[in-house]
Amino acid sequence: MTQQDRQRIAAGLADGLSYAEIARRLDRTTSTISREVGRNGGPGGYRPQQAHHATVQRARRGTPAPARAASASASAPSSTMEEEIIELAVRSGLPRMTARVHVDLLLSEDGRRTAAELTRRLKVSPASVSVAVNFLVQHGYVRRERDPQRRRDIYVVDDDAWYNSIVISSQQTLESARAAMAAAEAFGLDSPVGQRLAKGGTFLERVILDMRESADRWRTLLT
Structure with a gap:
């Protein structure tokens, strides 16, 4: 990996990009980016110049990279x-x-x-x-x-946060499902587009309603 690659990794981390997105932009695997960042300070401490220098030094010594910096504490x-x-x-x-x-x-x-x-x-x-x-x-x-x-x-963040997040997310998906079903009727349920939308909307609606029922049933686990 070149020093320019490492500078682009640092820029991606600063922009809040995921490892997968950084890897895509560099045409590398996600695991390569994850290892590079993990062995050189982590997401919050990655510095491209220090990372490049450390990699060169490790290559000269012929020793594997340490999992953590020597100064890592008990935390x-x-x-x-x-x-x-x-x-x-x-x-x-x-x-x-x-x-x-x-x-x-x-x-x-x-x-x-x-x-x-x-x-x-x-x-x-x-x-x-x-x-x-x-x-x-x-x-x-x-x-x-x-x-x-x-x-x-x-x-x-309290115990109900898990339940609330499911309810809000499911409501958004349910609205999308019902919009698809309404669009299916507009296109005509006997048309290919209408049938496709109707099937997808019905599927999502049933899954979401089941998930809602399950969340209500198991909510007592959070109390």
């Missing part, structure tokens, strides 16, 4: 776990910054953070945190509380 397993959870969230479709905010909230002791705390902990701009938490609130992953004494918002 390394926790940090690794957090990075893995973030990667899973990104692969599921969350923007990277949104995933970082969500995971930081999930792993906090009481599931609560202020915007200022998130900004400080993640070392990002308040605007980035604002975009991320607004997305999380809109999709039910997080709820917003108001601190009347200090006039600030507190973002909370």
Whole structure:
């Protein structure tokens, strides 16, 4: 991998791109990008020049790259776990910054953070945190509380967040399914397009209603 490749990786990480997207742009495998970033400081500490220098030094010594920097503390397993959870969230479709905010909230002791705390902990701009938490609130992953004494918002992940996120997501899919069914009638149920839309819409509607019923049935597990 060239130094230019590593600079493009750093730029992609700064833009919040997933490993898969960076890999696509570099015409590399996702695992190659994941290993490159993981062995050179992780998503939050990747520096292209240092990474290139370290790779050259390892090649000269003929020794494999260490899993972690020698100065890693006892918190390394926790940090690794957090990075893995973030990667899973990104692969599921969350923007990277949104995933970082969500995971930081999930792993906090009481599931609560202020915007200022998130900004400080993640070392990002308040605007980035604002975009991320607004997305999380809109999709039910997080709820917003108001601190009347200090006039600030507190973002909370509680047990009901899992249920709420499923309900909101399923409602959006259900609306799409019913829109497809309405379009099928407009095209005519005896036409190829109408039949295709009707089948897809009916399938999605049945699956979503089953999922809603299941979420209601098992909600007691969250209490």
